[in-house]
Structures are given as structure tokens and as C-alpha cells.
Amino acid sequence: MSLFTPDSCTFSPFILFTVSMMSEINRSVFPQIALRSEVQEYLHNVYTNSELVSELGKEEAEKVFDSLLSCLSHPPSLTCLRASTHIHTLQDIEHRLEQHLAQQQVSGCYSDRISTPILPHPQLPDVLLLPVIGPRDVSILNAEVIVGAQCGSAVLRGAHVFAPGVLSAPKFMKAGDVVSVFSDAEGRCTRGAKEFQGKKVFLGNGLCVMNRSDIFCAEGPVRGVAIKMVDALYQSPSFDGVLPNEVFLQNLPSVVVGHVLGPRPGERILDMCAAPGGKTTHIAALMANQGVVVALDKIKSKVEKIIENAQALRLHCIKAHCYNSIQAVCSDLTHSCSTADTPPFPEESFDRILLDAPCSGLGQRPNMALNYSLKEVCSYQPLQRKLFRTAVQLLKKGGVLVYSTCTVTLAENEEQVAWALKTFPCLTLEPQEPHLGSQGMPGAELSCDQRRLLQRFRPELSWHGATDSHASEDLLLKANTDTIGFFIAKFSKR
Numbered sequence: 001m002s003l004f005t006p007d008s009c010t011f012s013p014f015i016l017f018t019v020s021m022m023s024e025i026n027r028s029v030f031p032q033i034a035l036r037s038e039v040q041e042y043l044h045n046v047y048t049n050s051e052l053v054s055e056l057g058k059e060e061a062e063k064v065f066d067s068l069l070s071c072l073s074h075p076p077s078l079t080c081l082r083a084s085t086h087i088h089t090l091q092d093i094e095h096r097l098e099q100h101l102a103q104q105q106v107s108g109c110y111s112d113r114i115s116t117p118i119l120p121h122p123q124l125p126d127v128l129l130l131p132v133i134g135p136r137d138v139s140i141l142n143a144e145v146i147v148g149a150q151c152g153s154a155v156l157r158g159a160h161v162f163a164p165g166v167l168s169a170p171k172f173m174k175a176g177d178v179v180s181v182f183s184d185a186e187g188r189c190t191r192g193a194k195e196f197q198g199k200k201v202f203l204g205n206g207l208c209v210m211n212r213s214d215i216f217c218a219e220g221p222v223r224g225v226a227i228k229m230v231d232a233l234y235q236s237p238s239f240d241g242v243l244p245n246e247v248f249l250q251n252l253p254s255v256v257v258g259h260v261l262g263p264r265p266g267e268r269i270l271d272m273c274a275a276p277g278g279k280t281t282h283i284a285a286l287m288a289n290q291g292v293v294v295a296l297d298k299i300k301s302k303v304e305k306i307i308e309n310a311q312a313l314r315l316h317c318i319k320a321h322c323y324n325s326i327q328a329v330c331s332d333l334t335h336s337c338s339t340a341d342t343p344p345f346p347e348e349s350f351d352r353i354l355l356d357a358p359c360s361g362l363g364q365r366p367n368m369a370l371n372y373s374l375k376e377v378c379s380y381q382p383l384q385r386k387l388f389r390t391a392v393q394l395l396k397k398g399g400v401l402v403y404s405t406c407t408v409t410l411a412e413n414e415e416q417v418a419w420a421l422k423t424f425p426c427l428t429l430e431p432q433e434p435h436l437g438s439q440g441m442p443g444a445e446l447s448c449d450q451r452r453l454l455q456r457f458r459p460e461l462s463w464h465g466a467t468d469s470h471a472s473e474d475l476l477l478k479a480n481t482d483t484i485g486f487f488i489a490k491f492s493k494r
């Protein structure tokens with residue numbers, strides 16, 4: 001159907017969608033995620049491990065693995081926004097967001113008349129969900145722009161194309177042109193190319209706001225939007241700079257982490273791997289800004305992002321530092337270590353600790369290609385264990401430790417839990433509230449009871465191909481399942 005026609009950019013305040021959807025339903029729009037063969041084989045072994053196969057059967061286990069590879073390249077069908085309910089009511093934020101999106105519709109010149117409904121999450125009091133509309137039937141144009149995989153993933157979640165993400169653009173491309181945007185599926189396109197013959201995936205059509213010469217200028221990388229998406233294959237509002245004091249774009253399982261940690265006003269909390277501060281700011285909001293949240297990250301530029309986010313959300317109880325969390329325990333007993341909010345800290349000095357660990361990130365969606373070697377994927381387990389040891393030392397007796405990752409391996413998830421329970425007899429696995437995901441996966445010799453206490457978000461279990469219904473009721477049923485892959489474990493310390 002529709003090429004972009006500027007005349008058709010009228011806002012229509014419907015709740016029902018008037019966009020035409022692709023006629024075929026339940027199909028994979030994109031190829032499965034491209035992984036190095038060694039990584040794919042490793043993951044295959046995880047998903048067909050003997051414990052799991054004896055529960056599911058070989059055929060079913062293979063099907064689930066196939067679904068995993070397919071769903072990872074597709075975007076979740078809902079965008080999740082965490083609302084600043086420490087400042088405003090959810091209804092107020094919902095109302096302002098509605099107005100903002102209406103305004104975006106008027107100025108955004110979308111070719112179809114769509115009004116995005118805003119759906120409060122049925123179980124989480126600070127979450128608003130917005131459907132990602134797609135796959136839509138969009139015609140491919142002659143002029144092609146190729147973007148990098150990371151930029152492509154952002155486009156599939158509603159972003160416009162920023163100049164640093166552009167790899168290839170036609171020789172005479174100028175502002176005002178309408179172009180088809182593709183993602184470089186295998187990381188083969190060179191920056192500055194005028195055309196590209198490699199494997200690419202269509203993302204939709206966009207209106208250039210920069211000339212080719214602006215994007216690839218000699219003075220170095222340019223910033224800002226280069227192409228405004230006007231007819232995206234998966235359409236979702238752009239949240240760049242939208243109500244920065246009131247909403248925070250965050251994957252649903254990440255919001256669940258904050259609630260599972262259960263912070264209370266007045267407590268002293270440590271977020272060990274905090275940047276860019278999504279969970280830190282949630283924790284501070286749940287504490288009503290009372291108490292202290294110490295946020296550490298080892299990368300300075302990322303710590304600045306935590307501070308920026310804390311300021312935008314008016315959360316003054318966050319103290320952010322650039323620090324290697326592995327060394328955050330004050331080991332020198334002769335040297336008085338500060339009990340204040342700067343690292344290193346005395347042992348047993350925090351009520352609750354979040355270890356949202358650096359991980360292989362294999363649960364992120366959409367992700368068309370991941371070029372990690374097996375060595376890189378396997379490098380995270382030892383690092384996470386070092387961080388975990390520090391966490392146990394810094395946690396008060398009676399305190400709570402939450403461990404989370406956005407990956408799907410056993411090594412970084414259930415195996416870490418099994419290791420932690422053996423290594424630290426003072427730890428007990430605790431039930432999680434809310435528990436919206438599945439239980440832990442078999443394969444790490446945890447008992448059924450232990451696995452039930454874990455929370456794994458497993459989009460592959462309910463993946464039936466691209467979304468076939470955009471009715472609000474159907475979408476809400478998917479809210480807790482059509483997410484990124486994610487893992488949460490909660491411990492208490494005796």
C-alpha cells in the first residue's frame with residue numbers, strides 16, 4: 001500500500017486502528033537472529049539440555065529453540081513506559097502522554113491514520129503500555145539508506161534514524177527526499193558507501209532531513225536526526241525527549257526488577273551496575289525519594305547519564321559514582337572506611353542490593369545479528385561471580401539481594417543461582433512479587449521448588465510469529481510474555 005503522501009498527515013482520534021495490516025498473519029517478517037555458528041550451537045545445547053529434554057521431549061525442545069531464534073529478531077508487540085508516579089498520578093501522566101502523542105501525529109506526517117492507545121498495565125501500578133503497530137504493508141522505494149544493526153533495532157522500536165547510525169546513502173540524497181531504510185543484517189556495509197549489495201532487512205520509509213554530505217561530512221561524526229521515519233514497518237511513537245520528567249522508556253522485566261527488590265523509604269540501597277540508571281531511578285521513586293540509593297558504574301560517561309536521568313526525574317536521593325563494584329568493599333580494617341555514600345563501603349552496610357549484572361545480552365529484542373564469539377559469551381560468568389561475592393559482603397544480615405540479567409543462557413542465570421546457594425550458605429532463595437514471567441529453566445540442577453522461585457521472561461514460549469491482532473485485550477494478554485528475554489533471582493541473607 002501506501003507510499004508517503006504529505007497530504008494524508010491528519011490526526012484521527014480513534015482508538016481503533018485504520019491502518020491496513022499485512023494480510024498474512026502469524027509469519028516471521030525477519031530472518032532469525034544471525035549468530036556465529038559456535039554461539040548458535042552453544043545456545044542450542046542450552047535449550048536441548050538433558051534435564052529440559054526429559055521434561056519437554058526432544059521435538060518440543062527443538063521447537064522452542066527455533067522460536068527463540070525467530071522472536072529475538074522481532075520487536076515485542078508493546079512498548080513499555082515507566083511513569084513517574086512519585087511526582088504525578090498515573091492518570092495525569094496518561095492524559096499528558098495522550099496529548100503529546102496527538103501532537104506528534106499532527107506534526108509527524110504519518111501516512112496512515114493511527115491513534116495509539118495507552119494501556120495501563122493490569123498488575124504494575126507505574127507502567128503504561130503502547131502497542132507497536134506492525135508488521136505494516138509498506139512499499140519499498142528506489143532510494144535506499146542502510147543503517148547499522150543497533151540503529152535498525154531502535155527504528156523497530158519507534159526511533160527516527162540518527163546520523164551516526166547511517167552507513168550508506170544514495171550519492172545525491174538531499175533533505176526532502178523520501179527513502180527506504182534497511183538494516184545491515186550481517187554488519188558488512190562500510191560507512192559512507194553509496195550503495196550496498198549485502199544482506200539487508202527492510203524497516204520502512206523515511207523523510208530525509210539531512211543531505212548525504214551533512215551525514216558523511218569531513219569534520220567528523222554529526223549528531224541529530226538524519227531521517228524521520230514516516231512509514232515504518234513497525235510503527236510506534238518516537239519517545240525521544242517525550243515528557244522527560246514523567247516517563248522513562250524501560251523494558252517490562254526491568255520494571256519488575258524494581259518491584260521485586262521492594263525498596264522502602266529511608267533505606268540504604270546499592271545498585272552495583274547502575275548505568276544508565278533505569279533501575280536506579282525506579283528504586284529511588286519507589287522509596288519516595290527518601291533514604292539513599294548509591295549507584296555505581298565503572299564507566300564515567302555512563303555515570304553522567306545516571307546523574308542526568310536522576311535530575312530529570314527529580315530524584316535527589318541518588319548518589320552516583322564511577323567505581324569498579326568488584327572493589328567496593330572496604331578491606332583495610334585499620335583505615336576507617338567511610339560509612340557515607342562514597343565507595344568503598346564497610347561490610348554489611350546496605351539494606352538491599354541490586355546486581356543487574358553485565359551480561360551477554362542475548363535476550364534483547366529486536367536483535368537481527370549478534371557478532372559475539374563464544375569466548376565473549378562465556379566471559380560473563382566469572383565477572384558476575386566476582387560482583388556477586390562483593391554484593392554478599394556488602395549486604396546486611398536480613399537484607400535482600402536481587403540478581404538480574406537480560407540474557408538467556410543457563411551459565412549466567414540458573415547456574416549462577418546454583419553456585420550462589422552452594423557458595424554462600426547464608427543466602428536463601430526468596431519468592432518474588434510480582435511474578436509475571438515463567439519459572440527458572442531446567443538444566444542447572446536446581447530443584448523444582450527452587451526453579452519456581454526464579455523468574456525468567458521467555459518470549460519464545462508464546463511466540464507464534466508476527467502479531468496478528470492489535471485489539472487492546474489481546475495485546476494486554478501478551479504484555480507479560482512478549483517481552484525481552486530476562487532473568488531475576490531474589491535472595492535474603494541470614
Ligand SMILES: C[S@@+](CC[C@H](N)C(=O)[O-])C[C@H]1O[C@@H](n2cnc3c(N)ncnc32)[C@H](O)[C@@H]1O
Nearest residue numbers: 273274275276277278279297298324325356358
Ligand atoms: C546491564 S547494564 C546495567 C543497566 C542498568 N542497571 C539499568 O537498568 O539502567 C550493566 C552495567 O554494568 C556496568 N559494569 C560492568 N562491570 C562493572 C563493574 N565491575 N563495576 C561497576 N559497573 C560495571 C556496565 O558499564 C553497564 O553499564
